[in-house]
Amino acid sequence: MASLLLSISLALVSRIGMLVLDGLNHLGNYSLLVFRAAVQAVRPPWRLRDIFRQMELVGVDSTLVVVLTGFFTGGVFTLQVIYGFRMFSAETMVGPTVALAMCRELGPVLTALMVTGRVGSSMAAELGAMRVTEQIDALTVMAADPVKYLISPRLVAGLLMLPLLTIVSDFTGILGGYIVAMAKGVDSGHFIDRIENLVVISDVINGLIKSVFFGAILTSVGCYKGFFTRGGAEGVGRSTTSAVVISYVTILVSDFLLTAIMF
Amino acid sequence: MGAPTVTVKNLAKSFGRAQVLAGLDLVIEPSRINFIIGQSGGGKSVLLKNLVGLMTPDQGEIWYDQEQMAGRSLADWNRLRLRMAFLFQDGALFDSLSVGENVGFPLWIHQRATQAQAAQKALARLRELDMAPAFHHRPSDLSAGEKKRVALARALIMEPEILFFDEPTTGLDPLLSEQVDDLIKLTRAQTGATMVVVSHDIPATLSLADRVAMVYGGRIILSGPPEEFRRSSDPVVRQFLTGEANGPMGFLD
Numbered sequence: 001m002a003s004l005l006l007s008i009s010l011a012l013v014s015r016i017g018m019l020v021l022d023g024l025n026h027l028g029n030y031s032l033l034v035f036r037a038a039v040q041a042v043r044p045p046w047r048l049r050d051i052f053r054q055m056e057l058v059g060v061d062s063t064l065v066v067v068l069t070g071f072f073t074g075g076v077f078t079l080q081v082i083y084g085f086r087m088f089s090a091e092t093m094v095g096p097t098v099a100l101a102m103c104r105e106l107g108p109v110l111t112a113l114m115v116t117g118r119v120g121s122s123m124a125a126e127l128g129a130m131r132v133t134e135q136i137d138a139l140t141v142m143a144a145d146p147v148k149y150l151i152s153p154r155l156v157a158g159l160l161m162l163p164l165l166t167i168v169s170d171f172t173g174i175l176g177g178y179i180v181a182m183a184k185g186v187d188s189g190h191f192i193d194r195i196e197n198l199v200v201i202s203d204v205i206n207g208l209i210k211s212v213f214f215g216a217i218l219t220s221v222g223c224y225k226g227f228f229t230r231g232g233a234e235g236v237g238r239s240t241t242s243a244v245v246i247s248y249v250t251i252l253v254s255d256f257l258l259t260a261i262m263f
Numbered sequence: 264m265g266a267p268t269v270t271v272k273n274l275a276k277s278f279g280r281a282q283v284l285a286g287l288d289l290v291i292e293p294s295r296i297n298f299i300i301g302q303s304g305g306g307k308s309v310l311l312k313n314l315v316g317l318m319t320p321d322q323g324e325i326w327y328d329q330e331q332m333a334g335r336s337l338a339d340w341n342r343l344r345l346r347m348a349f350l351f352q353d354g355a356l357f358d359s360l361s362v363g364e365n366v367g368f369p370l371w372i373h374q375r376a377t378q379a380q381a382a383q384k385a386l387a388r389l390r391e392l393d394m395a396p397a398f399h400h401r402p403s404d405l406s407a408g409e410k411k412r413v414a415l416a417r418a419l420i421m422e423p424e425i426l427f428f429d430e431p432t433t434g435l436d437p438l439l440s441e442q443v444d445d446l447i448k449l450t451r452a453q454t455g456a457t458m459v460v461v462s463h464d465i466p467a468t469l470s471l472a473d474r475v476a477m478v479y480g481g482r483i484i485l486s487g488p489p490e491e492f493r494r495s496s497d498p499v500v501r502q503f504l505t506g507e508a509n510g511p512m513g514f515l516d
């Protein structure tokens with residue numbers, strides 16, 4: 001009996017140990033890849049054409065989806081806030097509450113999650129397909145660094161576009177909130193005055209700082225998963241799924257940590 | 264510099280417990296068409312990848328003329344890679360670029376040309392291979408044989424001194440295979456480059472090759488001119504040439 005317990009616990013420990021080692025291995029490779037991409041991003045020649053193309057894919061093409069999520073999230077949040085605040089006649093605080101929530105949390109996080117679904121996944125799929133069809137090997141034997149050509153432009157685009165999209169999301173969220181508040185009979189002057197009084201520029205800035213981190217996370221995880229894809233078309237599917245899941249979890253965890261540090 | 268001689272000494276490569284290359288020795292002769300044959304899964308692609316630095320061997324040496332390359336830095340490899348080209352089995356054309364951009368890409372990234380000059384040279388190359396009309400097409404719209412020709416155009420644009428082909432004719436119909444074989448012959452004649460061809464096509468091997476090397480059990484078991492293969496009494500070589508199922512060479516062993 002004792003020996004059985006011992007062998008089970010040994011097996012368990014070695015299994016956990018293996019998972020930890022595997023995780024550390026991934027973390028090491030991931031860090032190395034991000035580091036190389038960052039170095040190549042600042043080292044000339046700069047691939048401006050590739051960067052602009054990625055900015056278009058990450059930024060411009062995501063605008064509609066970000067506008068829609070921002071608008072309706074701001075709207076529904078306002079509905080709930082009005083319901084709660086009416087209970088103790090705090091309706092004048094609806095405006096700043098919505099604005100703070102959008103700028104500090106909802107804008108950056110929702111934008112990052114939406115862009116992960118659209119762009120992080122497609123980066124993993126595209127690079128994964130390039131890996132399994134030997135396009136990445138082809139770049140290497142042409143003496144063209146695949147990290148510089150494929151990953152650096154995507155990383156830069158993520159860093160630059162996520163804050164811009166977040167501003168769009170913040171704005172449309174507050175707009176959605178404003179429209180709902182008007183429909184619910186909240187005083188328009190109060191809504192706006194109180195926002196001006198109570199929301200300071202650092203609330204917005206801190207949200208944008210978060211979004212820079214999120215942009216780095218979703219592009220780097222998507223690129224890492226795609227870049228190291230194995231196992232043909234099936235492997236590409238696996239990379240895509242795990243890129244999205246890992247990005248979601250990492251974004252939410254780092255949101256918590258960043259919030260604890262900044263606010 | 265000119266077309267290089269490649270000398271491989273005692274090359275070994277394992278994946279986990281499976282030893283794919285087990286102390287392989289090989290000489291690739293300059294300005295010749297060197298064929299490498301062997302059964303599927305025998306390690307031919309692994310050998311090529313080691314030769315161009317896409318994989319690092321566990322052991323052994325890879326000499327390009329007087330320079331040992333195994334285990335060298337990326338910068339050293341990249342210097343050498345400017346002299347080489349690799350034709351992947353399915354072409355490995357970049358999906359995100361047009362045919363013309365694919366062919367001009369090496370010139371453009373190595374800043375030997377502006378984009379317009381690169382496009383012009385790419386068009387000239389494509390014309391030689393009858394692919395000029397596809398200049399603005401996407402690689403995904405091409406047939407397998409067309410992809411192969413575009414990939415060859417891209418491989419030739421930097422005027423390489425050594426070319427590697429991984430199964431250039433596998434999956435092509437006989438007519439296209441013959442076209443590709445002719446292209447290999449023509450390219451060697453025009454450029455004097457060293458050609459390294461991995462192939463399953465025995466008739467093409469025997470008619471095209473200047474030198475043939477056969478990989479078996481992670482080593483080269485026979486290497487020499489094609490006549491030597493025709494004459495060989497080695498049971499493994501005989502079985503491979505005649506394509507019989509029964510013999511010393513097991514089915515995918």
Ligand SMILES: Nc1ncnc2c1ncn2[C@@H]1O[C@H](COP(=O)(O)OP(=O)(O)OP(=O)(O)O)[C@@H](O)[C@H]1O
Pocket residue numbers: 278283301302303304305306307308309310
């Ligand atoms: N990256 C890798 N990781 C693990 N095993 C590998 C890897 N690359 C190749 N192998 C294994 O090495 C062996 C030789 O593979 P290789 O692709 O070189 O064969 P081949 O001679 O080119 O066959 P074919 O003619 O079918 O292309 C195979 O058993 C393969 O599974």
Ligand SMILES: [Mg+2]
Pocket residue numbers: 307308309429
């Ligand atoms: Mg192969």
